[in-house]
Amino acid sequence: VWVVVVAGGSGRRFGGPKQHATLHGRTLIEWALAAARTVADGVVLVATDAAATPSGADRVVLGGTTRAASVRSGLSQVPDAADIIVVHDAARPLATADLFRRVVDAVAAGADAAIPVVPVTDTLKQVDSGAVVATVPRDDLVAVQTPQAFRADLLRRAHRPGGDATDDAGLVEAVGATVRVVPGDPANLKVTTSDDLIVAAALAGRPAAP
């Protein structure tokens, strides 16, 4: 099992490179690497700045111009012998060891791919020119998180054509594989804005669930 941790992104919405932001004294990357190591034989960190990377990664590589290109950079550093590859965004520092375990176990048990999902709790609407066109039925919709686990050969094949997608599961779906869903964690938020960092700090500091 190898994990590719993607720490790319310009941090435009964040007001600076968010991978340098700290949460209770550790950078977002350090949080992600620590959780990744609990399931991994090896971890590849895809960084925007290879000089300023923390320990905790076995290999470090520079990212590309899109998220998918960054993942491909990471894949180039994963040994051929890996059976399962997990892709995780460093912007989700609160992904737990349990969550990593859940997606890896699903693929180890035979799934092509496994992704954590949470219910869509917001009402969704389709908008055109500032007006609502339709309310979107949400009963069978879920919101997708990382880490996402894949059979290694399948993930490499899905990335071969070089396309882009909002997540790796989308590329794997495009080559006809079946993506299983496992329960995600509502607290596993994506840190995009400085408010998100305040939220993450509050959730990281809360008492453990009984």
Add this chain to the structure above:
Amino acid sequence: VWVVVVAGGSGRRFGGPKQHATLHGRTLIEWALAAARTVADGVVLVATDAAATPSGADRVVLGGTTRAASVRSGLSQVPDAADIIVVHDAARPLATADLFRRVVDAVAAGADAAIPVVPVTDTLKQVDSGAVVATVPRDDLVAVQTPQAFRADLLRRAHRPGGDATDDAGLVEAVGATVRVVPGDPANLKVTTSDDLIVAAALAGRPAAP
């Protein structure tokens, strides 16, 4: 302008009636009422327990068995002379006076209805039997918040058939009205779980934006 604040809900996911939960010393209802009062000539509180309601509402009424039935209870207490009716969920304690002003101004300027929306930042997938069926294009999708403002006659007409919907705008769309969207506020979260209350407390206590 009258505001109907809906504080119904059994709090099943919360482990108790969330309207009694406090945020920096004030209940969620008190937060909602304080913001509502900044734009309102009158406020109707729809509560599950009329005996234990805070001050700040002009009228208090018991809710129904669905969200829409609770809104209809509230509408029954709004004077006929009201031109604009705003519906707001007490579960969104961080809705600002600015946000109330924005939706009311849009309707005062001629819109049938105005609702605050934020971009959908999560990848969404359609799921069947534990497997992904499709990745949902999200470019023209938004997530809907409250407060939602309406021409009073239109909201009353939309509720007359007695149906249910995830939000009031959905009922108004169903009678053919045009619902305008205004920028929402990512911090205006809906408090559903105890983690959400931790998040709301952190956001409510953060330094003011520069």
